[in-house]
Amino acid sequence: MSACIEIVGLGAPATVQDGGRPGVMHHGVPPGGAWVPELLIAANRAVGNAPGAAALEAFGRLELRARGRDVRVSVDGEAPSLLADGATRTVPAPTGHAVRYVAVDGALAVPEVLGGQGTLWVARLGGWEGRPLRTGDRLPLGPPGTAPSPADLSRLTEALDPAAPLRVLLGPDASSFSDAAVALLLGSTFTVSPSSDRVGQRLDGPPVPHGDEGGGTCRPMVRGAIQVTLSGTPIVMGPDHPTTGGYPLIAAVIRADWGRLGARRPGAPVRFQAVTLEVARDAWRNHPARPDRATSAPSRPILGA
Amino acid sequence: MTRCLLNIDLGELPGEDEQLYALAHLANIACGGHAGDAASMRRALELCERHGTLAGAHPSYADREDFGRKALDVAPEVLRAQVAQQCGQLAALARERGVPVRHAKPHGALYHAANKSPALARAVVDGVVEALGTDVTLVGPGTGALRDAARAAGLGYAREGFADRGTLPDGSLIPRGQPGAVLTDVGQARENTVRLATGGAVDTLCVHGDTPGAVVLAREVRAMLDALEQPPEPLGDSALRLVLPETVDRGLAREALAALPGVRDAVITEAHACVYFDPETPPESPALVLARLRVAPVTHVEHPLIRIRVRYDGEDLAKVAEHAGLSVDEVVRRHTAREYRVRCVGFLPGFAYLGDVDPSIACPRLPVPRTRVPALAVGIAGQRTGVYPFASPGGWNLVGTALDFTAFDPQRGTQLQLGARVRFERVEE
Numbered sequence: 108m109s110a111c112i113e114i115v116g117l118g119a120p121a122t123v124q125d126g127g128r129p130g131v132m133h134h135g136v137p138p139g140g141a142w143v144p145e146l147l148i149a150a151n152r153a154v155g156n157a158p159g160a161a162a163l164e165a166f167g168r169l170e171l172r173a174r175g176r177d178v179r180v181s182v183d184g185e186a187p188s189l190l191a192d193g194a195t196r197t198v199p200a201p202t203g204h205a206v207r208y209v210a211v212d213g214a215l216a217v218p219e220v221l222g223g224q225g226t227l228w229v230a231r232l233g234g235w236e237g238r239p240l241r242t243g244d245r246l247p248l249g250p251p252g253t254a255p256s257p258a259d260l261s262r263l264t265e266a267l268d269p270a271a272p273l274r275v276l277l278g279p280d281a282s283s284f285s286d287a288a289v290a291l292l293l294g295s296t297f298t299v300s301p302s303s304d305r306v307g308q309r310l311d312g313p314p315v316p317h318g319d320e321g322g323g324t325c326r327p328m329v330r331g332a333i334q335v336t337l338s339g340t341p342i343v344m345g346p347d348h349p350t351t352g353g354y355p356l357i358a359a360v361i362r363a364d365w366g367r368l369g370a371r372r373p374g375a376p377v378r379f380q381a382v383t384l385e386v387a388r389d390a391w392r393n394h395p396a397r398p399d400r401a402t403s404a405p406s407r408p409i410l411g412a
Numbered sequence: 413m414t415r416c417l418l419n420i421d422l423g424e425l426p427g428e429d430e431q432l433y434a435l436a437h438l439a440n441i442a443c444g445g446h447a448g449d450a451a452s453m454r455r456a457l458e459l460c461e462r463h464g465t466l467a468g469a470h471p472s473y474a475d476r477e478d479f480g481r482k483a484l485d486v487a488p489e490v491l492r493a494q495v496a497q498q499c500g501q502l503a504a505l506a507r508e509r510g511v512p513v514r515h516a517k518p519h520g521a522l523y524h525a526a527n528k529s530p531a532l533a534r535a536v537v538d539g540v541v542e543a544l545g546t547d548v549t550l551v552g553p554g555t556g557a558l559r560d561a562a563r564a565a566g567l568g569y570a571r572e573g574f575a576d577r578g579t580l581p582d583g584s585l586i587p588r589g590q591p592g593a594v595l596t597d598v599g600q601a602r603e604n605t606v607r608l609a610t611g612g613a614v615d616t617l618c619v620h621g622d623t624p625g626a627v628v629l630a631r632e633v634r635a636m637l638d639a640l641e642q643p644p645e646p647l648g649d650s651a652l653r654l655v656l657p658e659t660v661d662r663g664l665a666r667e668a669l670a671a672l673p674g675v676r677d678a679v680i681t682e683a684h685a686c687v688y689f690d691p692e693t694p695p696e697s698p699a700l701v702l703a704r705l706r707v708a709p710v711t712h713v714e715h716p717l718i719r720i721r722v723r724y725d726g727e728d729l730a731k732v733a734e735h736a737g738l739s740v741d742e743v744v745r746r747h748t749a750r751e752y753r754v755r756c757v758g759f760l761p762g763f764a765y766l767g768d769v770d771p772s773i774a775c776p777r778l779p780v781p782r783t784r785v786p787a788l789a790v791g792i793a794g795q796r797t798g799v800y801p802f803a804s805p806g807g808w809n810l811v812g813t814a815l816d817f818t819a820f821d822p823q824r825g826t827q828l829q830l831g832a833r834v835r836f837e838r839v840e841e
Binding site: 129130131132133134135136137138220221227229230231232276278279324325326327328329330331332349350351352356359360361362384387388391392397398 | 645646647648649650651653666670676677678679680681682683684685686688690691692756757758759760761762763765794801802804820822823825826830
């Protein structure tokens with residue numbers, strides 16, 4: 108029997124996620140990727156996988172059984188533990204962060220769809236049968252990889268600091284908002300709403316006023332963009348965001364802080380801080396989720412379009 | 413990117429095309445030296461006023477015979493008086509109309525001679541100041557005596573490049589009369605425009621009003637400059653949003669942007685294009701790509717026609733008919749009567765925004781979106797229509813259900829790509 112990981116128990120939704128699906132937004136396909144990329148990368152590195160390899164993204168308790176071989180398991184980049192063939196391990200629900208990543212050496216060998224292996228629930232594709240995992244699912248594993256590299260967990264602590272502000276670049280729809288609205292966004296403390304998901308994190312707090320009807324002409328979107336609904340609720344776009352949107356964008360969370368926001372649990376406080384493009388680029392250059400060598404090569408051509 | 417203005421030498425020739433005034437930011441008006449008289453100056457000033465063009469003086473050696481293009485030996489003091497007299501005449505006529513004259517540009521042979529001789533340059537500047545005062549900008553070559561003299565006198569100085577003149581490898585202009593001196597080819601002028609306007613070494617570009625095809629050239633140059641003026645807007649640190657000119661082919665725009673080094677994806681929406689990249693490696697000048705396409709010769713792209721069969725059974729069909737003041741059958745007839753184009757793909761995988769619908773059946777989106785719209789529902793929102801590829805929340809007015817249609821294929825992506833032609837066909841129950 109080929110090696111697999113069996114889902115024996117689930118306390119909350121869990122899916123297969125990976126480094127994302129770059130280059131297919133023009134098909135209306137969101138970029139995907141881990142909710143907290145830093146933790147996915149750390150977990151993969153700890154078991155010798157590629158940083159963006161497919162792993163489990165779990166919002167609650169997870170019970171796993173190794174089948175077909177002994178496997179090494181890392182949770183959020185902690186030192187890996189051995190799970191013997193046939194043995195079961197319970198990964199407790201996340202306590203520090205909103206979500207937890209469980210990587211297995213060899214990675215989850217689920218089919219690649221549109222250049223990625225992550226679950227895109229909105230389109231019922233990717234991951235395991237395009238859906239959240241269920242008890243009894245058996246996820247095939249790839250061959251065990253190379254030597255693991257211990258994660259520098261201190262860098263993670265700083266990147267995911269629960270008290271740190273989320274850095275944003277203001278705009279691009281600044282003209283839809285008054286100075287007072289921008290001041291309100293930057294001066295208030297919001298909390299992560301329980302009704303957040305991979306599409307977007309809603310923020311509870313004072314409504315942010317704007318004069319835009321959200322008339323619906325579709326405009327470009329990016330992960331981290333903060334759109335403001337008619338009722339004034341800010342929503343920060345998550346990895347599975349709609350690729351276009353009609354509401355005005357007051358600001359966008361910088362690339363280095365996507366995980367910092369994702370890591371916050373419902374009810375956790377959120378403050379925003381405006382920074383310059385230079386600060387944003389600097390933060391990314393020194394960030395643990397940044398690829399080892401930022402490549403300027405276009406992502407592999409997919410679909411010939 | 414600082415603004416680069418188009419200046420055109422005007423008021424020189426009879427039968428000059430009025431459009432040149434609309435295209436120029438700055439009009440250099442011949443004021444009697446090499447061409448022009450009171451009547452032509454009045455006309456030029458009137459046209460400047462009508463089109464909001466900034467009027468300026470275009471003094472020259474007093475040499476109507478050779479159109480000011482022959483090098484003459486004129487003493488600085490004489491030259492100063494000539495320049496002052498010419499600029500002064502224009503200024504007097506301009507005052508009558510209440511049109512300000514705030515810039516001056518020496519013409520032809522004087523332009524080149526004065527730039528080589530500090531004494532002549534000072535004479536030009538002194539003459540200009542005598543007639544127009546010091547709140548004035550001198551237009552001239554990037555470096556040389558004219559710039560030095562203007563600065564010494566406290567005048568503004570605009571460094572000029574020539575969109576319609578060929579250049580030698582060292583960057584200097586090919587002398588008139590030699591092959592390649594005057595460009596009439598639109599493509600070359602376009603390349604010149606982009607190179608000069610983005611190079612940082614010029615503040616204004618010139619198109620000569622007497623170049624053959626001046627109107628066509630000026631229009632291209634102005635279109636290019638206008639496009640370059642729209643700076644991309646950062647959408648966070650890993651995307652740039654650009655204004656998409658309506659005249660550009662949407663599919664070609666996407667392909668051209670996606671091919672830029674550093675760009676990982678490009679998305680077209682109603683009025684924008686957006687490029688995505690790693691924050692460390694933003695693409696250079698994506699706006700230029702659109703500017704080039706905007707003035708490129710129209711390429712006809714043959715797009716396939718996709719027919720989608722629809723059962724018109726949508727929950728909002730009666731409401732749309734009521735909103736339109738039409739019968740349900742007439743709404744269906746009008747919805748199926750047109751060929752639509754894919755304007756954007758977004759929101760959901762494979763969701764294509766098709767337009768425009770017949771204005772009579774356009775209908776605003778629902779005030780409160782439905783939490784669940786079934787897959788393959790056909791909707792109308794504003795001037796757009798489209799097919800929901802998946803069950804999802806949605807705010808469009810539902811008019812029907814697409815049959816035997818797959819909007820999105822996990823292997824191939826979206827079925828309806830930018831520019832594709834789409835027709836709906838009614839299927840009876």
